Amino acid sequence: MNNRIKDAFASKQNLLNMYFTAGYPSLHDTLPLAQALVAAGADILEIGMPFSDPLADGPVIQRSSSAALANGMNLPVLFGQLQELRAAVPETPVLLMGYLNPVLQFGMEAFLKQAAEVGIDGLILPDLPLDEYEEMYHPLFQQYGVKAVFLVTPQTSEARIRRLDALSDAFLYLVSGPGTTGGTTLPDVEAQQEYFQRIAAMNLKNPRLIGFGIADKSGFDHACAHADGAIIGSALIRALGDTDDAPATATRFVQGIKA
Numbered sequence: 001m002n003n004r005i006k007d008a009f010a011s012k013q014n015l016l017n018m019y020f021t022a023g024y025p026s027l028h029d030t031l032p033l034a035q036a037l038v039a040a041g042a043d044i045l046e047i048g049m050p051f052s053d054p055l056a057d058g059p060v061i062q063r064s065s066s067a068a069l070a071n072g073m074n075l076p077v078l079f080g081q082l083q084e085l086r087a088a089v090p091e092t093p094v095l096l097m098g099y100l101n102p103v104l105q106f107g108m109e110a111f112l113k114q115a116a117e118v119g120i121d122g123l124i125l126p127d128l129p130l131d132e133y134e135e136m137y138h139p140l141f142q143q144y145g146v147k148a149v150f151l152v153t154p155q156t157s158e159a160r161i162r163r164l165d166a167l168s169d170a171f172l173y174l175v176s177g178p179g180t181t182g183g184t185t186l187p188d189v190e191a192q193q194e195y196f197q198r199i200a201a202m203n204l205k206n207p208r209l210i211g212f213g214i215a216d217k218s219g220f221d222h223a224c225a226h227a228d229g230a231i232i233g234s235a236l237i238r239a240l241g242d243t244d245d246a247p248a249t250a251t252r253f254v255q256g257i258k259a
Contacts, residue, residue: 004093004121005147005170008043009207014224016257017044017209019097019233020240020250021064022081023073024050029246030081031088036247038089040254044209045089046124046231049078049098060234064241075106082118095122095149108137112144122147122170130160134167151175154195158202165204174199174227176212196226220257232257 008015018037022030034045048057050065050073057065085094096115103111103125115123123146128137133148141148147170152161154177164172177192199208210223211231223230236253243249 003147003169004091005044007091008093009171009228012043013228014220015043015209015229016041016220016254017046017095017211017229017231018042018236018250018254019046019048019061019211019231020236021048021050021061021068022078023068023071024064024237025067025240025243025246027068027071027073027077028081030078031084032247033240033250034085034094035088036250037254038092040251041258042254043092043229045092045094046097046233047078047094048233049075049096049102051099051102053099053101058234060237060241064237075102075111079114079118082120086119093121094119095124096120097124100125100127109140112140112146115146116144120146122149124149124151124173126151130163130167138167149173152199154191161199161202161204165202165206168206171207171209171228172199172204173231174208174210176210176214176223193226200226217257217259 020033020037030047034047037045048061048065050068052065052069112123123141125148130150138148148168149170149172150164150168151173152164153175156164161172174196177188196210207228209229209231210227211233214220214223214230214232215235220230220232236250239249239253240246
C-alpha cells in the first residue's frame with residue numbers, strides 16, 4: 001500500500017507542512033493552491049475542512065473557515081474537488097485536518113472510503129477521543145490506508161505520548177506551546193526547549209513535526225532544529241486574505257520559508 005508520508009520522511013530532512021483552508025479565499029482555490037504550494041517547495045499539504053466551531057484554530061483560521069463555509073465549501077464539495085488531487089500533486093503527502101462532528105455526520109467509514117479514493121494520506125481530528133479511536137475507528141483507518149495523526153502538547157504525559165506513538169503510523173504533531181494556532185504570544189523559550197528535548201529523548205518510532213505559532217523562516221529553522229520539520233498555517237492564511245492571486249501569494253510565501 002502507498003505510504004507517501006513515510007516516503008517523504010525517509011527521503012528528506014526539514015520537511016515543510018503547509019496548511020490551508022479548503023475553499024478559501026474562493027471556493028475553487030483548493031487545487032490551485034495545492035499545486036502552487038508543492039511547486040514552490042512544500043513537502044506535505046494539510047487541507048483544513050472548514051467547521052463552524054473549531055477547537056484548536058485561532059482567529060485567522062476561524063475567519064478563513066467562516067469565509068469558506070460562506071463560499072459554499074462542505075465535505076461533498078471538497079471530495080468533488082479532490083477527485084483531481086493526484087493528477088495535481090502525484091507524490092506529495094496530503095492530509096485533511098478538521099473536527100469530529102462533520103466527519104461523523106458524513107459517516108466515518110464513508111469519509112475514510114472517499115478520502116482513500118481521492119488519495120488522502122492522513123487525517124488530523126484534534127477532538128477525536130483516543131479511546132474512541134482505538135476501540136471504534138482504528139481498524140477502519142487501517143482498512144482504508146488513512147493514517148491518523150495525533151497532537152502532543154507540553155502537558156501530554158509520557159504514557160499518553162507513547163500510546164499515541166504506538167497507534168500512529170505517520171508522524172506526531174507537536175503543539176509548540178499553549179493556545180491556539182496563529183498565536184502571537186511569545187513562548188517561554190526555556191520551557192519550550194525542555195519540552196522539545198524531552199520528546200526527542202523518548203526515541204519515539206514516529207517522526208515529529210512542530211506546529212502552532214510558526215510564521216516565517218526563522219521559526220521554521222528553529223523548529224527543524226528540534227524535530228523533523230514544521231507546520232505553518234495561519235501566516236499563509238493571513239497572506240491569502242489580502243490578495244487577488246492566491247496561488248502566486250502562496251508561491252512567494254513558501255519560497256520565503258525555503259530560501
